[in-house]
Amino acid sequence: MISQFPEQWQTKCQERPFSTTTPIQEALFKPISDGDNILGISPTGTGKTLAYMWPILLQLTPKKGQQLLILAPNSELAGQLFEVAKDWGEPLGLSAQLLLSGSSQKRQIERLKKAPEIIIGTPGRVFELVKLKKIKMMAINTIVLDEYDELLSDSQLPFVSKITNHVARDHQMIYLSATQKISNDFLAENTKMITVSEQTPETIHHYYITVEKRDRLELLRKLSNIPDFRALTFFNNLSDLGATEERLQFSGTAAVSLASDVNIKMRKVILEKFKNHDLSLLLATDLVARGIDIDNLETVINFDIPRDYESYTHRAGRTGRMGKDGQVISFVTHKEDLKKLKKMASVQELQLKHQVLSLKK
Template identity: 35%
Template sequence: MKKFSDFHLSKNIEKAIHNLGFEEATPIQAEAIPIAMTGKDLIGQAQTGTGKTTAFGIPLIERVELSEEAIQGIVLAPTRELAIQVAEELNRIGQVKGVKTLPIYGGQDINRQIKALKKRPHIISATPGRLMDHMKRRTIRLNHIRTAVLDEADEMLNMGFIEDIQTILGGISSPHQTLLFSATMSKQVQSLAQKFMNTPELVQVKAKQLTVKNIEQQYVEIPENRKFDVLCNLVDLQSPDLAIVFGRTKKRVDELAEGLKKRGYAAEGIHGDLTQSKRADVIRQFKEHTIEIMVATDVAARGLDITGVSHVYNFDIPQDPESYVHRIGRTGRAGTKGLAVTFITPRERHHLKVIEDVTKTKMSRQSPPTSSEVMAGHQEAVIHRVLTAIEKGEFGEYKPMAEKLLEEMDSVTLLSATLKLLTKESNMAPVQLTEVAPLRNKKVRPERKRGRGRKETVGRKKNYRK
């Protein structure tokens, strides 16, 4: 498995990657980054959730010249959500070097975008329709582009953006590198590549399959408002060495981490809005076992190389099967066994079925633990600690006191009282989480682009492929 230190990156990029906690490269990153760094055109065939943004982001940012105050890179994405997500990740990778990425998308006030463009960003992450609007207004010029990226090209073509993409790529007047990423290689995608790319190299990464046999996979079906209490009960019952809890949003991660701390757990959260030093500190504490639970978003946990994670809890079911595979792959490493538990609400059964179908696996259904089961778990943990201490002989100095107490009362009463004091009592301090709507199966309502009738959707179109 390649590490980012193998790519001979510039010091600024290497520091940014280190600050983000990325160590181990995903397959698409391992294959695409060395090729793209040479300046060659590249086609990457990979699914969502495989680390594509970092795969094209590192070469893209490496090529930016800070002395040149012009837009030097563009990334085209099918939806505003993806355009924003890409911009966020590129800003994290480019932070140390000082490379700024601006998201440009429909639905946001264009005058606000024009004002932001006057601050001279180096890279634009855009939806095709809104980029075309700026090109017509001459508020974005493509005469200094060094790298052009098409992200999820098949989705953009399916949504009717072919003419816009051709106009945009045809409007780049400077010599440049083109990087195209697509989950499928349709005839349209191949035709686009032939027309606008110069002998591109093809990198294909198959959708991840669940080949890890060391991970036991379970799910618990419960209402949204019961999930946090059930999570605490499971942690108490299962006593993980190290656990990662995945939440869907940054706000969710913050609330979960604070709630767990309120209940007495050693927990911290990581997501994209944290400072680099804070993020690195949380990862260090987790690796050193100073904290036992790390709460994370998908993006924040990508590329982390942490051994010893015994449990993964999907507090929110992931958006797609690839993200699920990535999440649970944090455990069951180096021949050790791991447990992955996914929480679903009754309306999310379809998403669970999709994940099972695509990953060719079957999760076992578990009932939420009862309070008596949790108490029994606490008692077993105490007994285990006592027996371990006896085996190690770590009690010699306490013998005289024990003998004195046994003269005053019977051994069963004495031991029962001792076990009671040692047994952890459930902390049910009230914790309020902002309710998150369950994932829906319906297609997101499209927003019509003015004057052209093509579509630019608010959310990401989900198209699960086997």
């Protein structure tokens, strides 16, 4: 497949290096190139973004204005997709525009006058600009719903439906996610489903630590003191997240939360600090799980047991990406927690001894 890429991309692949493509990238390339409506399901960290980005970008015409719309459920994911689109689009003479709520609408409208071929954004802001006729939906050939199950959920669905109602009849729809929990009734007609389950189980190791509920925070603090330890830590409730962040920071732990009320600029600063190992703990809820992509993230911690299998899958998918090693550590306080956890993953028990994690014999 790579051998068929234009010369600009071949050079880029050699620099990366992209010597081979992943199964989902191989599976989606031809049907997307052929203009089919596609539902692509593949575990997180298996290269889904490039799986759809490569074939679509090769179909776009430079200097022809708006042609591709990519919707994402949150700012983090939209921002990352924008970077990928720029990275691979610019060598082909294609430009992209990022549209997020919380950023200046006036500035975004000015930039849209430059007629970018690629538009990427969150549904609320995109719909505002569709209503103002600044996004020319009749010119859009392809719409991508990245993390489509989030975009077609209760809160986002009204915006997505209104946006897609403005598009030309013969447009292409592409849906992507790691899990499928939305009825096919929500999908466009003649949508082909392509499922690839190629994630190697050995790349992500699943563990649990038995701990009293009142001792979880102290355990988290001890883990953060392990040299070079870095973990994305998930909570089920915002109130628990906020209280834990406060107490960890009071004890001098390099921990920061990525709650939904943190503004876009600050979120970017926090993520950069975490990526640069200046923070040992990044605290989050499932709301932001879909949008965080951190190269070589070593550990994901479940401070709370996820509510369902889909949540566990998306949390776990933040580590062990693209075949690299990673570990998921879940805090278990009750027998029922462990029973629930074992239905989500094949877990082994860990115990903490002298601030060093070791497998329990």
